[in-house]
Amino acid sequence: MTAIPVVEGRAIVQDYHVPGSMFSAAKVVRALKGIDFAVQKGKTLAIVGESGSGKSTLARVIALIDAPSGGELRIDGQPVDIRRQRPGPAMRSKVQMVFQNPYGSLNPRQKIGDVLMEPLVINTDVPASERRERAEAMLKKVGLQPEHFNRYPHMFSGGQRQRIAIARALMLNPSLLVLDEPVSALDLSVQAQVLNLLADLQDEFDLTYVFVSHDLSVVRYIADEVMVISKGEAVEQGSREELFADPKHPYTKSLFAATPVTDVEAIRARVARRKAARQAQPA
Numbered sequence: 001m002t003a004i005p006v007v008e009g010r011a012i013v014q015d016y017h018v019p020g021s022m023f024s025a026a027k028v029v030r031a032l033k034g035i036d037f038a039v040q041k042g043k044t045l046a047i048v049g050e051s052g053s054g055k056s057t058l059a060r061v062i063a064l065i066d067a068p069s070g071g072e073l074r075i076d077g078q079p080v081d082i083r084r085q086r087p088g089p090a091m092r093s094k095v096q097m098v099f100q101n102p103y104g105s106l107n108p109r110q111k112i113g114d115v116l117m118e119p120l121v122i123n124t125d126v127p128a129s130e131r132r133e134r135a136e137a138m139l140k141k142v143g144l145q146p147e148h149f150n151r152y153p154h155m156f157s158g159g160q161r162q163r164i165a166i167a168r169a170l171m172l173n174p175s176l177l178v179l180d181e182p183v184s185a186l187d188l189s190v191q192a193q194v195l196n197l198l199a200d201l202q203d204e205f206d207l208t209y210v211f212v213s214h215d216l217s218v219v220r221y222i223a224d225e226v227m228v229i230s231k232g233e234a235v236e237q238g239s240r241e242e243l244f245a246d247p248k249h250p251y252t253k254s255l256f257a258a259t260p261v262t263d264v265e266a267i268r269a270r271v272a273r274r275k276a277a278r279q280a281q282p283a
């Protein structure tokens with residue numbers, strides 16, 4: 001028997017209604033033209049494609065931020081139709097999103113501790129003392145210090161701010177993280193650190209990732225499955241190995257040819273070694 005996917009989409013369509021102006025008529029942009037996908041627990045689906053192909057649109061649908069114009073979305077096998085019914089706290093907490101820009105996604109006037117505790121205040125009745133404990137523990141999990149609790153976002157580097165955004169996304173123990181270009185705004189060496197962190201967290205919490213990226217070296221590092229989209233259509237889908245070894249669709253071939261893929265196997269091997277070392281440690 002095959003397991004129920006953590007997230008599954010069938011024939012997902014998204015239309016944007018663009019109002020007319022003095023110079024142009026109103027029009028409908030079909031950004032997603034019937035996309036199918038499924039991601040199993042603990043796996044990463046990378047969504048890759050050129051600018052304007054529909055990656056962010058699909059990410060926002062999967063993260064339950066935007067309702068699709070058509071198709072069916074299921075989370076843990078349950079149909080979710082946010083146009084008809086706003087998802088309740090239980091469903092909301094299962095799916096969290098991390099955005100590209102850690103500068104824009106953190107409120108500059110909010111202390112980091114409050115940033116992390118806010119999802120607990122809004123969605124749970126966890127008492128104040130425990131909220132603080134959980135936030136401090138999460139700071140440690142993402143490689144920050146409990147002393148950072150009372151600091152403001154501007155006191156952190158870009159990589160640290162993305163760690164904070166990841167920590168906040170994990171506060172409600174989600175099963176699915178939707179990451180929209182989460183390392184694109186960071187320097188290369190910092191990208192590798194954040195990708196390593198995401199790999200470790202996935203392993204520790206059995207997280208499922210939908211990972212949007214235009215960068216094939218990042219995709220090659222993080223993905224189990226890859227979906228290539230072009231003009232709102234999934235033109236190719238398969239395992240990371242299959243796709244990188246033998247891209248079939250002309251669009252995929254041209255995308256791969258246009259993008260230098262740096263060797264990231266060394267980082268992957270290092271993560272694997274660290275995982276093995278941790279698993280070998282007595283509990």
Ligand SMILES: Nc1ncnc2c1ncn2[C@@H]1O[C@H](COP(=O)(O)OP(=O)(O)OP(=O)(O)O)[C@@H](O)[C@H]1O
Binds near residue numbers: 031049054
């Ligand atoms: N709010 C909107 N209103 C109208 N059209 C939109 C809107 N958002 C996106 N689009 C259009 O939908 C299509 C898909 O956009 P989307 O942002 O999902 O692509 P993308 O692959 O994420 O691109 P990028 O990598 O540049 O972020 C594009 O043609 C875009 O112009």
